Amino acid sequence: MADAAFKKIEVVGTSTKSYAEATANGIEKASESLHGMSWFEVVEMRGSIVDGKVQQYQVTLKIGFKVD
Numbered sequence: 081m082a083d084a085a086f087k088k089i090e091v092v093g094t095s096t097k098s099y100a101e102a103t104a105n106g107i108e109k110a111s112e113s114l115h116g117m118s119w120f121e122v123v124e125m126r127g128s129i130v131d132g133k134v135q136q137y138q139v140t141l142k143i144g145f146k147v148d
Contacts, residue, residue, distance in 0.1 A: 085147040086118065095137045099125050102139040116146035 093106020107120060124140035 086144045087147050088142045088144050089114070090123070091141050091143055093139045093141060096135070097137070099137045099139055102137045103141065106139060106141050107143065110143055114143070114145050116148070117143055118146060119144045 089110070091106045091110050093102040093104070093109070095101035095105055103120070103122065107117070111117060121142040121144075122139055123142055126138050126140075127134050128136045128138070
């Protein structure tokens with residue numbers, strides 16, 4: 081097996097329900113245009129607040145994929 085090269089991109093996933101769903105949403109959306117994804121890192125977690133309540137969960141992800 082030959083050595084491989086990988087590239088990392090940054091994606092922000094969002095959800096109105098949870099950080100876990102925001103992570104899954106970001107990965108699912110990225111998979112529509114990226115192939116060979118191998119791993120992800122959660123870099124940052126944040127959200128927005130409206131009227132004293134959480135409106136949206138946001139997760140910044142770094143996604144690694146194999147370069148062809």
